[in-house]
Amino acid sequence: MAEAVPDTVITGTHDAAAVLISGFTHDSRAVQHGDLYAAMAGATVHGAVFAAQAAERGAAAILTDREGAERAAETGLPVIVVPSVRPVLGPVAACLYDQPSAHLKMLGVTGTNGKTTVSYLIDGGLRAAGYHTGLIGTVETRIGERAIKSSRTTPEAPDLQALLAMMLEDGVGAVAMEVSSHALAYGRTAGIRYAVAAFTNLTQDHLDFHADLEDYFEAKAKLFTPGYTEFSVVNIDDPYGRRIAQRLTDADQPHWTYSAAAEPSAHWRAAHVEPAAEGSVFTLIGPDDCRVPASVQLPGGFNVSNAMAAIVALVAAGVEPQTAAAGVASVAGVPGRMQRIDAGQPYLAVVDFAHTPDAIGTLLAALRPVTRGQVRVVIGCGGDRDRGKRPMMGAAAARGADEVILTNDNPRSEDPLAILEAAAAGAREAIATGAASAVQVIPDRAEAIARAVAASRLGDTLVVAGKGHEQGQEIAGVVHPFDDAAVLRTAIERSLTEGGASERSMPL
Numbered sequence: 148m149a150e151a152v153p154d155t156v157i158t159g160t161h162d163a164a165a166v167l168i169s170g171f172t173h174d175s176r177a178v179q180h181g182d183l184y185a186a187m188a189g190a191t192v193h194g195a196v197f198a199a200q201a202a203e204r205g206a207a208a209i210l211t212d213r214e215g216a217e218r219a220a221e222t223g224l225p226v227i228v229v230p231s232v233r234p235v236l237g238p239v240a241a242c243l244y245d246q247p248s249a250h251l252k253m254l255g256v257t258g259t260n261g262k263t264t265v266s267y268l269i270d271g272g273l274r275a276a277g278y279h280t281g282l283i284g285t286v287e288t289r290i291g292e293r294a295i296k297s298s299r300t301t302p303e304a305p306d307l308q309a310l311l312a313m314m315l316e317d318g319v320g321a322v323a324m325e326v327s328s329h330a331l332a333y334g335r336t337a338g339i340r341y342a343v344a345a346f347t348n349l350t351q352d353h354l355d356f357h358a359d360l361e362d363y364f365e366a367k368a369k370l371f372t373p374g375y376t377e378f379s380v381v382n383i384d385d386p387y388g389r390r391i392a393q394r395l396t397d398a399d400q401p402h403w404t405y406s407a408a409a410e411p412s413a414h415w416r417a418a419h420v421e422p423a424a425e426g427s428v429f430t431l432i433g434p435d436d437c438r439v440p441a442s443v444q445l446p447g448g449f450n451v452s453n454a455m456a457a458i459v460a461l462v463a464a465g466v467e468p469q470t471a472a473a474g475v476a477s478v479a480g481v482p483g484r485m486q487r488i489d490a491g492q493p494y495l496a497v498v499d500f501a502h503t504p505d506a507i508g509t510l511l512a513a514l515r516p517v518t519r520g521q522v523r524v525v526i527g528c529g530g531d532r533d534r535g536k537r538p539m540m541g542a543a544a545a546r547g548a549d550e551v552i553l554t555n556d557n558p559r560s561e562d563p564l565a566i567l568e569a570a571a572a573g574a575r576e577a578i579a580t581g582a583a584s585a586v587q588v589i590p591d592r593a594e595a596i597a598r599a600v601a602a603s604r605l606g607d608t609l610v611v612a613g614k615g616h617e618q619g620q621e622i623a624g625v626v627h628p629f630d631d632a633a634v635l636r637t638a639i640e641r642s643l644t645e646g647g648a649s650e651r652s653m654p655l
């Protein structure tokens with residue numbers, strides 16, 4: 148390992164060179180017998196504080212920096228001291244697990260919105276091409292048919308490399324994975340070189356973590372450089388995508404651009420787009436007179452863009468265009484992303500994960516053309532995260548929906564009413580400047596959903612947004628079971644039994 152990481156010093160009373168390492172973790176609470184424990188500086192505490200705990204749990208050695216060296220040495224374990232721990236986590240983990248990603252076709256997706264959706268669509272295309280697949284992202288990690296719940300969008304490097312090693316052992320040939328900006332800023336994917344990386348879009352999010360939008364952009368832009376990827380696929384309908392494409396052109400790096408808005412300069416364009424509540428049909432036009440009939444089972448124009456990202460990435464990874472399009476078309480749905488809830492009600496009911504101002508605006512705009520009546524949205528904002536986006540989310544909801552019910556998302560450690568007030572202020576501001584929306588605040592999420600269901604009529608659209616696939620609601624540090632899809636379905640079923648109005652039993 149000392150060769151893999153420059154400026155490494157190994158200390159301790161043992162013969163460090165002879166120590167056998169069987170696993171690797173950055174969390175003392177997860178240490179297992181024989182693990183290397185990475186003790187690093189965090190935003191709140193230095194991991195070396197937990198060196199003794201790691202030793203008690205059976206750690207074989209400690210990897211740390213100069214700041215942590217003394218505490219780590221007190222354990223009596225061999226200590227590997229590097230200038231900074233985070234940047235070496237990926238290369239060290241890759242080395243310990245024998246470079247699993249070198250034997251896998253890796254496809255990475257980044258962008259503020261669409262990572263999960265595009266990853267699932269890529270997975271569908273890879274399966275159609277005959278691959279045994281792996282999937283890593285916000286909703287779950289999948290190794291073939293086996294699903295493991297995710298706690299991060301992109302796992303920390305030791306966990307990520309361990310997952311890739313498990314995939315390889317299971318016979319996985321290709322992996323679709325989400326690459327978050329946190330992962331790029333922290334180097335969680337260091338040690339992986341992607342065959343293809345795709346960029347969907349960039350709008351405001353995560354400004355609790357990134358200094359500003361430019362810092363957020365530069366974190367994402369890293370993925371589209373030769374050290375990270377062999378080939379880039381970039382959405383040039385997005386202004387930040389255009390900046391990345393320009394950099395790739397200037398540096399003569401291999402890439403394809405795509406545009407759902409039929410931008411003539413794009414390598415890949417969508418034509419003859421037919422949107423419907425069930426999804427969209429379109430023709431994909433690409434280089435060398437390539438014309439592929441394509442479709443996506445997820446409603447909304449932005450899902451045409453997501454389908455394009457997936458098909459183009461698959462083709463860049465060597466999949467035949469027709470096979471890629473057929474695989475993407477075969478994906479029946481993505482948990483909590485434009486997920487239709489059908490319980491026999493005469494209106495469209497959808498659960499969606501939109502939790503940024505842009506995603507809410509895009510979501511509501513996409514639902515408007517497939518709605519004959521009113522668009523109604525139930526939405527809240529998460530606590531302990533980007534505060535600046537709350538009024539913007541309230542405003543986006545008020546501009547896009549006829550009726551907005553503001554409710555709790557995951558307030559976490561914050562005062563739920565203060566979060567709701569910030570979102571309501573944005574909604575009021577939007578109404579003052581022309582948005583024609585009725586806004587009410589119902590903090591209890593189940594009650595808000597029930598009230599929205601009670602108000603919904605034939606031809607309306609009801610969307611419960613913000614929590615998507617999540618199975619819990621975090622209030623004051625406690626996670627209570629809560630599943631938007633289940634709560635919405637139950638509320639609809641109850642309203643149909645209790646209501647009985649003839650209007651309610653009519654087909655959509």
Ligand SMILES: CC(=O)N[C@H]1[C@@H](OP(=O)(O)OP(=O)(O)OC[C@H]2O[C@@H](n3ccc(=O)[nH]c3=O)[C@H](O)[C@@H]2O)O[C@H](CO)[C@@H](O)[C@@H]1O[C@H](C)C(=O)N[C@@H](C)C(=O)N[C@H](CCC(=O)O)C(=O)O
Nearest residue numbers: 173174175176188189190191192194197299300301327329
């Ligand atoms: C903002 C952020 O990403 N923070 C990450 C950061 O936390 P931190 O710097 O505060 O760490 P810390 O609490 O000071 O602890 C320092 C070190 O001591 C260790 N420790 C701590 C306590 C203990 O008992 N034992 C122990 O070993 C920690 O594992 C850590 O290595 O380092 C920790 C260890 O690597 C991460 O778990 C933690 O992710 C937190 C939990 C998190 O919520 N991250 C989110 C925001 C995130 O990464 N999200 C992205 C994107 C999502 C999206 O696109 O929507 C994702 O990829 O999931």
Ligand SMILES: Nc1ncnc2c1ncn2[C@@H]1O[C@H](COP(=O)(O)OP(=O)(O)OP(=O)(O)O)[C@@H](O)[C@H]1O
Nearest residue numbers: 259260261262263264285449499500501506509510
């Ligand atoms: N291409 C897109 N453009 C704009 N909005 C989108 C796009 N794709 C999805 N969305 C919206 O963003 C929400 C989140 O989508 P998705 O989970 O695929 O993105 P993500 O990047 O993985 O987000 P996260 O990392 O927060 O999970 C969706 O529920 C939808 O409302």
